[in-house]
Amino acid sequence: MPILDNKAYQKQLRTWIGDPALTFDLLYSASRDGCNGQAFHSKCNNQGPTVSVGQNSAGYVIGGYTSIAWTSSGSYINDDRSFLFQLLPNMVKFALNGYEDYVYDNANYGPTFGGDHDLLFISNSYNKSGAYFNTNGYSSIGNTYNTNGYNAQTFTGNNKAYLDIEVYAVKQGNLEDELYEKDKPWRKTDINDWSNKTKDKIFDELVSYSTPSPAKVPAARLLLVGSVGAGKSSFFNTVRSVWKGKVRSQAATGTAPQSLTTKYRVYAIQGGHQTPAFRLCDTMGLEEDQGLDVVDMSYVLDGHVPNHFQFNPAVRITRKSPGFVKDPGLADVIHCVTLVIDGSTYKVMPPKVKDRLLAIRTLARGRDIPVHVVLTKVDKVCKDVAEDPSVIFHSRLIEKKVKEISDAFGIQSNHVHPVRNYESETSVDPRLDILTLNALRQMTGSAEDYIEDQLDDMEEETDTQMSKINIKS
Structure with a gap:
């Protein structure tokens, strides 16, 4: 250092x-x-x-x-x-x-x-x-x-x-790395302190989370999408560490030039507590000339791709692909898309990768699926945050980076969540846990709204069909 x-x-x-x-x-x-x-x-x-x-x-x-x-x-x-x-x-x-x-x-x-x-x-x-x-x-x-x-x-x-x-x-300089006053954060949250008490409060909310119709949709599906090395799988491992109460790794992570994630995985978060009613869906990392294309991603969003599906960059997903789900239900589709973006290297992101992320955002919005961003590696964006993660919502540099990502991808700024994944740490830190849990809370909230809207549409469609039947009879 x-x-x-x-x-x-x-x-x-x-x-x-x-x-x-x-x-x-x-x-x-x-x-x-x-x-x-x-x-x-x-x-x-x-x-x-x-x-x-x-x-x-x-x-x-x-x-x-x-x-x-x-x-x-x-x-x-x-x-x-x-x-x-x-x-x-x-x-x-x-x-x-x-x-x-x-x-x-x-x-x-x-x-x-x-x-x-x-x-x-x-x-x-x-x-x-x-x-x-x-x-x-x-x-x-x-x-x-x-x-x-x-x-x-x-x-x-x-x-x-x-x-x-x-x-x-x-x-x-221009004081961009200085912090806002303690009582004037750039983002208002209900995080009053960064203790285990606050972590446990948000944790309990997520443990007790349920979808609007558990019978029809047992768990909300949150899709993680990002470029190779952005911290997508590390984010999943961080979530798992929060649930375990100790730093753990399940999804492969690293700095290899190609994606270490080769399968579509639907992860249930398990630990010493009740398994929460959401699933993190991990995909192959995006590259300039490899990774999921628009057609592949459409099948993922629409619930046609089964858990453990083996991606092949040279072969596109079709209806004849192994395990292809021909008639997915609301429980199978994606309920929230989360773009995972490395805040420290965004400015040098290859244009083709950015275009792919924008295309995925457009696909999701065309289906009314909410889109969020998990902004990783913020400790490399602001040294104050590297030393003390609890100042993250007082850092002008993090505020600037959130706005930059929000503007570039056309995503409202309160859907851009700065986090720090567990990477070199060997023990959990309530401050990192709180950032992760807060991001999950916002994502599951959007997924809940989406599921509720879809259920309303389905009910309305059923009522319309019943009306037609009654008219005919």
Whole structure:
């Protein structure tokens, strides 16, 4: 994880630099780009103000800021806004002490600060030895920058073995990553707190959920559709984890270029509680040139495709396909379509995949089937949410992403549900559970409305037919 992913570090650097709206964009990483001066300058020259930061094997996080761009000039730069800092074990700023030679800009050196080098990271090329780069770095703090009572030992731990050395472009932001005030969320919900008590309340609602006519429709069918890697199967596994009370995986997940889901599955959610009256239907992931086409999806929506049906990207579904349900009832059709979209990669979604999702939305709407969106990987959209999922409805970035998806797919924004799937976690978290349960509550509510409308239509049709019979008699 990049060093400045730490929000506390970012906040402190913004304070020291004097601008609360700054952003930090990673330009150079020794572990990624090579631990040498040439690699550093190739990534960082002419990039404007930068923050350079290193983390050593003693746990110290140290660095420096310059407001003037690196250029490989081979000379010192007089930048009266530059400073050194320590972020760990303490947060301390080391300002200039009045001497010149503030920053050393040598093509063979890494980021270097101060005459006689108050802080030098590298002046040679190094490969990792185990987890660290054993460099020739050193500190002679006190030449150009005030010591604040520190020396080389207390500033760096006299340690020159670096886990990583990173340089970030410092840019003017617009506070988009700031949070709304606590009492002013961008979406109003009945989630008053993010405790197990709230989770249990929504959970109990879903456990006791029933369709408008359990005899005719025992369970609502919620279809999950998404591109390969969007988090479709992970969402199912997250739902299952909520019911089990422990992180579990049943549907195959991963980052393979092709879909890991090869069968149509109708999952009943089972755990230590009553099986709820809804089913999650998992489909093959959409790809640019493979996956379900419009005809296949029509058969799925209309209930013709049986559970465990084996998809074949090279062969379209027909009435002669194995297990084809020729006369599906209301219990067999899809009652709510949910598009699963990766919020962190939506902007680079292949146009053909987006077109397929739009076509599926159109198919569903042509049948009056409600359409929702589960927006996954929101922790990669907003770092605040990554650290604390309970701020999700206060994050401007998440609000912006929800609106973007809503506009792109023509789906009302309150049908776009940001969630965090269980992926790296090994134990359940009530905050993640609440997001998942809240999304399910909205989806099952829409499915209930759809089923009710269909039952009304069926009853009206029956009444009409009976009237015709009575007239004839």
